[in-house]
Amino acid sequence: MTTAFGTGVTGPDGRSLDQVRLTGVNARGYHGVLPSERRTGQDFQADVVLYLDTRPAAAGDDLARTVSYADVARDVHDVLAGEAADLVETVAERIAAAVLARPQIEAVDVRVHKPQAPIPVPFTDVEVAIRRDRTHVPVVAAPATASAVEPVVAQAEAQDFRTEAAAEPLSYEPYVGDLAPQELEPAEPARRADVFEAAAQPEAPEPMPVPELIAPEPVQVVPAAWDLQSEPAPAEQRDLPKEPVFPAEELRSEPVQQYESLQGLDQRPDQHQDQHQGQLPSREPRQEQPAFEQQYDQFAQQPEPQQGQPFEPQAQFDQGQQFEQSQQFDQGQQFDQAQQFEQNQSFDQAQQFEQSQQFEQNQQFDQSQQFEQPQQPQQAQQFEQPQQFEQAAFEQGGYEQPPRQTDPQANHYDQLFDQQYDQSDMERTRVAAAVPDSAVGQPEQYPAAEQFQPAQAPAEEYREEPRDRFDEVPAGYVDVVIAIGANLGDPQATMRSAVAELDRVPGLQITDVSPLARTAAVGGPEEQPDYLNAVLLARTTLSARGLLHACQEIENVHGRTREERWGPRTLDVDLITYGTLTDSADDIEVPHPRAHERAFVLEPWSQIAPDAVLPGLGGGPVAQLAATAPDRTGIRWLALDWLTDPEPEQGAAAAEPADDGGRTVQDAPAAELPPALPPSVPPSGRPPVSPGGPVVEVPGGGSQPQAYPSGPTPGPGGSVPIPPQQAAAPRTAAPAGMPGSAVPPPEEALVPAPAPLAPRAVRDTAHEAPEHEPLPQQAKPVFAPVNPSRQPGSGFPPAGNGAAQEQAAPVFAPVGTPPNGLPDAGPAGGAPHGHQNGQQHGQNGQNGHPTAYDSDHTVIRVPGFVGEQRSVAPADGPIDSVPSWAPVRDERGRDA
Numbered sequence: 001m002t003t004a005f006g007t008g009v010t011g012p013d014g015r016s017l018d019q020v021r022l023t024g025v026n027a028r029g030y031h032g033v034l035p036s037e038r039r040t041g042q043d044f045q046a047d048v049v050l051y052l053d054t055r056p057a058a059a060g061d062d063l064a065r066t067v068s069y070a071d072v073a074r075d076v077h078d079v080l081a082g083e084a085a086d087l088v089e090t091v092a093e094r095i096a097a098a099v100l101a102r103p104q105i106e107a108v109d110v111r112v113h114k115p116q117a118p119i120p121v122p123f124t125d126v127e128v129a130i131r132r133d134r135t136h137v138p139v140v141a142a143p144a145t146a147s148a149v150e151p152v153v154a155q156a157e158a159q160d161f162r163t164e165a166a167a168e169p170l171s172y173e174p175y176v177g178d179l180a181p182q183e184l185e186p187a188e189p190a191r192r193a194d195v196f197e198a199a200a201q202p203e204a205p206e207p208m209p210v211p212e213l214i215a216p217e218p219v220q221v222v223p224a225a226w227d228l229q230s231e232p233a234p235a236e237q238r239d240l241p242k243e244p245v246f247p248a249e250e251l252r253s254e255p256v257q258q259y260e261s262l263q264g265l266d267q268r269p270d271q272h273q274d275q276h277q278g279q280l281p282s283r284e285p286r287q288e289q290p291a292f293e294q295q296y297d298q299f300a301q302q303p304e305p306q307q308g309q310p311f312e313p314q315a316q317f318d319q320g321q322q323f324e325q326s327q328q329f330d331q332g333q334q335f336d337q338a339q340q341f342e343q344n345q346s347f348d349q350a351q352q353f354e355q356s357q358q359f360e361q362n363q364q365f366d367q368s369q370q371f372e373q374p375q376q377p378q379q380a381q382q383f384e385q386p387q388q389f390e391q392a393a394f395e396q397g398g399y400e401q402p403p404r405q406t407d408p409q410a411n412h413y414d415q416l417f418d419q420q421y422d423q424s425d426m427e428r429t430r431v432a433a434a435v436p437d438s439a440v441g442q443p444e445q446y447p448a449a450e451q452f453q454p455a456q457a458p459a460e461e462y463r464e465e466p467r468d469r470f471d472e473v474p475a476g477y478v479d480v481v482i483a484i485g486a487n488l489g490d491p492q493a494t495m496r497s498a499v500a501e502l503d504r505v506p507g508l509q510i511t512d513v514s515p516l517a518r519t520a521a522v523g524g525p526e527e528q529p530d531y532l533n534a535v536l537l538a539r540t541t542l543s544a545r546g547l548l549h550a551c552q553e554i555e556n557v558h559g560r561t562r563e564e565r566w567g568p569r570t571l572d573v574d575l576i577t578y579g580t581l582t583d584s585a586d587d588i589e590v591p592h593p594r595a596h597e598r599a600f601v602l603e604p605w606s607q608i609a610p611d612a613v614l615p616g617l618g619g620g621p622v623a624q625l626a627a628t629a630p631d632r633t634g635i636r637w638l639a640l641d642w643l644t645d646p647e648p649e650q651g652a653a654a655a656e657p658a659d660d661g662g663r664t665v666q667d668a669p670a671a672e673l674p675p676a677l678p679p680s681v682p683p684s685g686r687p688p689v690s691p692g693g694p695v696v697e698v699p700g701g702g703s704q705p706q707a708y709p710s711g712p713t714p715g716p717g718g719s720v721p722i723p724p725q726q727a728a729a730p731r732t733a734a735p736a737g738m739p740g741s742a743v744p745p746p747e748e749a750l751v752p753a754p755a756p757l758a759p760r761a762v763r764d765t766a767h768e769a770p771e772h773e774p775l776p777q778q779a780k781p782v783f784a785p786v787n788p789s790r791q792p793g794s795g796f797p798p799a800g801n802g803a804a805q806e807q808a809a810p811v812f813a814p815v816g817t818p819p820n821g822l823p824d825a826g827p828a829g830g831a832p833h834g835h836q837n838g839q840q841h842g843q844n845g846q847n848g849h850p851t852a853y854d855s856d857h858t859v860i861r862v863p864g865f866v867g868e869q870r871s872v873a874p875a876d877g878p879i880d881s882v883p884s885w886a887p888v889r890d891e892r893g894r895d896a
């Protein structure tokens with residue numbers, strides 16, 4: 001957000017006002033939408049620039065004629081630490097209101113920072129910056145806690161400098177301006193702040209002025225929590241000259257009291273006297289209990305926590321705890337420092353005692369947080385994880401890849417696996433009976449229980465209360481990453497189908513689909529066909545376990561069997577990440593325990609999320625992990641338009657190798673050729689088709705015709721018809737495309753395919769012959785929505801509208817050394833190579849290798865991932881890892 005922060009304000013006389021700048025006021029606040037933010041709080045910072053005429057104060061060298069920055073700081077701090085707001089914007093507005101309650105101040109710039117915001121990607125800060133003045137007034141009133149009472153001298157002389165205005169310690173009021181004019185009360189006429197208006201009488205305080213744009217309509221004033229003590233301070237208190245004036249103790253938040261306590265500012269004369277007599281000042285009961293104090297109270301009422309309940313000690317969870325402990329330790333340190341500071345202030349013993357009590361309280365609160373985790377494992381932790389992960393990453397000095405660790409769950413996982421394969425029948429039954437989470441009392445809708453036909457009654461375990469964090473249903477969407485793979489049957493068709501089916505799972509939305517990778521099998525029996533792999537980005541409101549069950553159900557629908565570990569399969573759907581949750585249970589572990597070492601997951605993932613970071617042990621930047629994964633050389637190619645490419649004609653001749661001057665399949669060393677995939681046995685019931693279609697780039701630069709039977713040819717306009725009655729077909733556990741199938745054939749969900757298709761821009765993640773990589777002239781999105789009902793906002797590029805597609809074409813710009821002879825890049829200055837409408841073949845690079853965007857714009861080679869690994873993507877980001885010309889923004893305007 002940009003603002004004119006600190007850029008100057010003209011005063012009533014047309015001259016620039018002076019500025020008092022206060023930066024970096026910070027406090028732990030409880031603002032935010034997420035429950036965990038409300039519960040645990042986080043650091044907030046604020047900067048303010050006060051615009052006023054400082055001449056009166058300077059002339060008399062008199063603090064009373066200006067504003068005390070200490071008072072302002074306290075107010076700012078009080079807002080940050082005070083009543084929780086959902087939005088940073090509201091916090092900024094409150095600060096502005098508190099500041100402008102001082103009549104001397106003509107305008108204020110406020111910046112509020114939320115550097116620990118729960119954002120699951122690396123970031124530095126979230127900042128909201130606003131400017132408010134006497135005409136563009138804050139949309140909330142000043143907090144009751146604001147030090148709005150000005151010294152008498154300042155008030156008396158304010159008129160000379162045209163700065164008087166109401167200074168009552170008003171409470172915040174909900175904004176009822178242009179947002180909800182119909183709710184305005186006629187009895188509450190709109191008032192405009194006017195710096196020339198006389199200050200309100202103390203005995204009859206005026207309401208906080210509201211913007212003039214407010215229509216005189218009825219208003220329903222919902223008292224904010226800030227209103228709890230909104231009566232004006234008594235006249236005596238307001239008139240106290242040059243004395244620090246504080247809101248009643250019960251109105252001040254605990255952090256504010258601590259702050260004041262540290263400053264020795266919270267002691268009233270009588271309290272000082274008490275302390276000098278060695279007595280502790282009694283604490284008045286608070287009417288407004290800070291959130292963490294409530295938590296403390298709750299904790300105090302709870303029984304002694306039992307060790308190990310309900311989580312098993314897990315390495316990853318321990319790690320999470322460490323992060324939290326380090327946070328707590330930090331807090332503790334702050335309090336240690338605070339204590340020392342107090343001691344340095346040589347306050348009397350009574351005060352120190354009180355403060356040490358506070359410190360103890362805090363320690364107890366820390367403990368309560370710690371023990372709350374096992375007792376209240378749901379919800380909170382899920383959202384705390386991002387913070388913990390972020391925090392840990394920051395503490396480590398960025399997202400440097402931690403030393404690779406061997407799978408800490410290996411034994412457990414192996415056991416689990418053996419069990420599963422020993423009892424594969426049981427496993428099938430269990431998965432089939434993995435009834436929706438609605439059966440465990442959760443509001444999940446996938447899939448409706450009655451639509452299942454489990455082989456046996458749902459196991460008792462599924463009727464239990466949520467067992468662990470994997471059963472938590474999130475309050476909002478959680479970003480997830482799902483990997484799919486197949487090497488039996490008709491892999492591409494199955495995977496297309498799976499994408500459609502996943503997107504149709506209620507509570508799950510696929511937001512992006514990676515290119516399709518052809519990969520050498522990793523692990524399992526030696527003689528195994530190549531896999532096709534892809535990664536899906538999605539967001540879900542399902543619990544992690546609910547989502548895994550949905551994935552397994554789709555595996556089952558496609559005839560997944562488990563005969564041997566890592567054996568060939570018709571479909572594998574793995575849950576790679578669930579937000580930044582890192583945890584494991586008997587039946588589920590996230591992140592997927594082997595994701596960090598699997599190029600067949602990491603490489604497709606990094607293609608669509610170059611900045612993605614895999615959380616957890618062994619995690620790190622996905623692109624970096626991909627570049628070093630042991631199986632990276634097994635990545636054969638990436639197909640771009642695999643979701644939307646038209647089905648090759650029956651019996652079509654194998655695609656001619658591109659006339660690209662590169663080696664053809666015949667030229668390629670046999671050892672480099674990917675093994676042929678087995679004959680198709682499509683589970684979808686559609687007839688197999690002969691190979692043909694996209695050119696496959698093989699190690700060493702050769703090409704080979706290759707194809708997988710896929711969906712039907714799009715109709716006119718590139719759309720694929722969707723029979724409505726089938727689209728609404730009920731879900732059952734029958735195979736896709738069969739009568740009563742739970743899963744409609746994939747084509748039903750593929751709509752409408754943009755025609756003609758062109759490849760999505762794909763990052764070249766390696767550095768092989770970068771100078772010869774051409775710039776595709778027009779790259780367009782190749783992925784169409786897989787569910788027509790999910791329209792704008794679903795994250796998919798616009799579909800079906802040729803013009804829209806045209807406009808959405810990515811912008812290309814040079815990010816490295818331009819290829820020889822290429823003009824400056826840009827939307828209109830692309831390389832002469834490339835293609836249009838998917839008809840031209842990619843041109844040959846000057847080194848004799850085919851271009852990165854190959855024939856039919858369907859398949860790209862993956863230099864560096866085939867043959868010898870030539871380079872490793874640098875740690876400092878995807879842009880640097882792109883060797884030459886490459887898209888810097890994709891069709892959605894995102895960085896590529």
Ligand SMILES: Nc1ncnc2c1ncn2[C@@H]1O[C@H](COP(=O)(O)OP(=O)(O)OP(=O)(O)O)[C@@H](O)[C@H]1O
Binds near residue numbers: 548562565567587
């Ligand atoms: N994040 C996860 N994603 C998928 N399965 C998981 C996950 N965590 C635990 N599992 C468990 O792993 C079991 C085996 O899964 P599956 O048969 O798909 O393994 P695989 O795909 O052959 O091997 P791998 O787990 O190495 O990918 C499943 O029954 C499931 O309960």
Ligand SMILES: Nc1nc2c(c(=O)[nH]1)N=C(CO)CN2
Binds near residue numbers: 484486600
């Ligand atoms: N290339 C490749 N190899 C694998 C895959 C896979 O999806 N692709 N899945 C496995 C178990 O999930 C084991 N090995």
